[in-house]
Amino acid sequence: MKPDPTLFVPPAETVGQLTQRIKECLETGFSEVNVIGEISGLTLAASGHCYFTLKDETAALRCVLWRRQATMFARLLAEGHSVEAAGELSVYAPRGEYQLVVRGLKPAGAGLLWQRFLAVRAKLEAEGLFAAERKRPLPRRPRRIALITSPAGDAIHDVLRTLRQRAPLVEIVLLPTLVQGAEAPAQMVAALALLGEAAARLGIEAALLVRGGGSPEDLMAYNDEALARAIAASPVPIVSGVGHEADVSIADLVADVRAPTPTGAAMLLSQGWTELPLELDLLARRLQRALRERLLTENQRLDRLQLRLTHPAARLSEARRRLEGLHARLTAAQRRTLAESRLRLDALHRRLAAARPTLAGHRARLDAFAQRLPRAAAQAIEAQHRRIERLADRLEALDPKAVLERGYVLVSDTAGQVLTSTGQLAERQDIRLEFHDGRAMAEVVGVEKSD
Template identity: 45%
Template sequence: MQTMLPPGSDGPGSFRLSDRIFGVSELNRLAREALETRFPLLWVGGEISNLTRAPSGHLYFTLKDAQAQVRCTMWRNRAQLLPFRPENGMRVEARALVTLYEARGDFQLGVEALRQAGVGNLFEAFVRLKDRLAAEGLFAPAAKRALPHYPRRIGVVTSPAAAAWHDVLAALRRRAPRLEVILYPAPVQGSGAGSRLADTVRLASARAKDDGIDALLLVRGGGSIEDLWAFNDESLARALRTCPIPVVSGVGHETDFTIADFAADVRAATPTGAAELVTADLYEAGHRLAKLERALGDALQFRLNTLAQRLDRAALRLVHPRDRIAAAHERAEHLGLRLTAALARRIERMQSATHLLQFRLDSFRPEFAREWERCMRAGARLALARETLIRARADRLSTLAAHLQHLAPQAVLARGYSITRDAEGHILRSAAAARAGDDISVELAIGRLRATVNSTDGIVETDAPQCVSAEPRNHPGLPPCSKPD
């Protein structure tokens, strides 16, 4: 691996001065590259403080000891894999990469993994013991024993004050209420708990025949690796393997594994799971019995219903001949009444149809005398209306002719009016339209005059309307009139 050095340097740890000026971002980048190259992934132990959980899921905290502290960042994809929840004041060991946050020039650790302080040593001891016992064949699958199908009594090794004991009892009451349970009390945590658990397992093994237990449960609730360390005891593992009856271990949660889990015949994820495993066949048998009971009841009921129906049909066939004759006679009378009623309804419908056809025929038959009288009256009314209309139209025509004669231009001229035109034939409506010396023509009721304008006196501009006929202006041929002097 080659170490990146800034230009002008002679080697690691020695930078000679040069005339070049480095930018801050370039200097931070070179420092980051030098740190990440010089320091590989390493474990750093300390106490968590200033812990911040970002909405994005990232963790930001400070790792410190008595003399110093360093900023740490753990990205979401790493933080969500943690088996515990980090808190301020917790002593941890971080597997981290030494780096530099270039934007602010902050020296920090990029945390890849995090574990509680001391867990690493315990886990290594757990792995060494597991490998050694596995090499001896203590965990061989061939040595595992199957659980009894229908146990009558089981033993439980746990603390009577532990929540696991109450969980097991609750599960057994729910799944196999008639199953007897014997508690072999033992501490499940603390100094010497492993050896005392082993002694209790040996005691249960020795008394298994006298107590009549068919299986043994070793259970405890969840916790940290330190809390479950008693179940990683070698003597406990060997005691489990020498137990004459099958052993089920239900220690911790689903993700927790102990040496006892590997040494037991069957491992359950939780104490409740251990109780469910040992009663699986009993629980299933109860369901099967209930199902068979329901099926048997349904079959018996169906059989009884079938036989009852057959009995009813047979009873119906056992009728005295006199009763049969009476029933037949009654049916015949009933059919006769139905036939008579049907014929009566048929005749009634046919009569109704006949009356309807007769009515329709009568309605369409013409009455000639009445129709002739009606035609005569209509003809008289038509002649009277024609004469009335002709007289009204003649009166209207006479009135219009009189009006037309009264409004005719010649009639206006006959009353003393005249029409004056200029040399081009345009009608003069104002004296201002003519000048002295202009030739004009004056049209009278009889004849026409030719004249010359000597002068135009008394010209007055006015907006007064000119003399027109009293008839509406829908007669464009009527000329304007002028009164002669």
């Protein structure tokens, strides 16, 4: 197909020449204009010049305020302010854009966006949606959370990086949505509705509603009344992190917790996980201190019990001392009996001599007595020795240490009470086993009673 030759009538112009003609037309035809709009995208350059956009509901106009005028009207320059600007239209040739070179500014009342924000805020505040008492605390250490944001924005990367570094065990359920534009509020409301349906089933404990910074117009979606009511109706706590710290939206006011940035929101929700090592260390120190105190208490209790406990060897030693005392008393009694017998014999000799009996008969009887007495005394002493030996054998047989050396064990409870019957035992009871060469601690795992 050949081009229509009537469309290309010479001479042709360069882009610069055409732009210059447009510039001349604009600057001539619109040398003095007054325009009312809302300031947006305010930027103060290092040179001192000021750049911003005047907007209304249907259009936007780029504006420049040179350094001198920017200094004069600094108090009027603020995002969302509605102003009346006087100046002239011009063309910025390098980009082919037209702009208003502002010569003067004066206030024109609050901006439309700002007025809408104030109206919604007043309505919801009157209903109590911003009240502190309805805000819910965040879970200490959530295991699964929802993330409501754009999958293509910077905020999702900041949040995922922060959670990966601070709380890698947290599972994230992404609910993708637009974060600006006319359709963004409806999509976020739909995401919150889906969260309400799935939170209990999926075990979601909290949600992050985040997006990166932008102009007030970019953040207008978060001032939507329907979105605010959906946040308030959420079954789990909502943490908002919209824009930068200076940006405050309706969503921030109604959310359970407001963070200055998306990264700040992720940090708030992961705070409990980052504090876990410190808490575990504190608990470990408290446990060690409690164990030391318990060991000290038990050692002191054991010392007191040992002072009250008489060792079987000490009992045996005491029995031996008593046996030796009895033996000494028996020997003394025998000697005393023999001495008394000799005295009685002497008395009889004297009585015999005094009575002057028949000498031969009495002497024979005396000789018989003399022969029988030592033998009877020896027999008595021998009998007492045998009795003492029998007692010693019985005492040695009763010696607990001797019994222990034959493989028997002395069983007692932790209080030192000797246990002699299975009826004194219970499962999982701590008992002490006394061997002939030491002791051991044990636990009863079962009790069997004989028929």
